[in-house]
Amino acid sequence: GAVVSQHPSWVICKSGTSVKIECRSLDFQATTMFWYRQFPKQSLMLMATSNEGSKATYEQGVEKDKFLINHASLTLSTLTVTSAHPEDSSFYICSVFYSGQGNSPLHFGNGTRLTVT
């Protein structure tokens, strides 16, 4: 199956710093990638849809200036958590949708555990 690489798998940073998370589609070009946030023992909450070559579409309540998304190529999308605070500590997961496959599942990265101290 398709492989999605997410990096780093975990990161600890100090409050006020920025953290960049990368999501790479290794097998196929991906015009659409999704970023989710997951709190412990909870479901995935969609944060934004990342479209190659255009601005990301953010879900209601997600601050676009706080969570910067860049999808500059067909294989890479990045999520930057700017000026991180302890409440940003969470598990962030990306997924890739391969267009042209009709009814097809998403392919997920292994997630990034962010801890802000």
Added chain:
Amino acid sequence: SQQGEEDPQALSIQEGENATMNCSYKTSINNLQWYRQNSGRGLVHLILIRSNEREKHSGRLRVTLDTSKKSSSLLITASRAADTASYFCASASQETSGSRLTFGEGTQLTVNP
């Protein structure tokens, strides 16, 4: 709410028993998908059922879909300790892009050896 609903929230069974998880969703769908998540990991796709299908099998997995009730169920037969994980349903709405999924709240399955 963005979320669909799943029940039970947690399920603990013995190895060899069957596990059934239920999911309800809110909108008309293109398809419904089930995913598995091991603790601290990403999601792994298990099975996709289209809106015009009623039942689908894959190995020890059996999924049903009732669009009139907006519900689905996942049955894992002859469970194994390695099946211990969280299981999520995800609906692909007709109104939005088929790639944009709405996840259920998940069921934490524990299979005791």
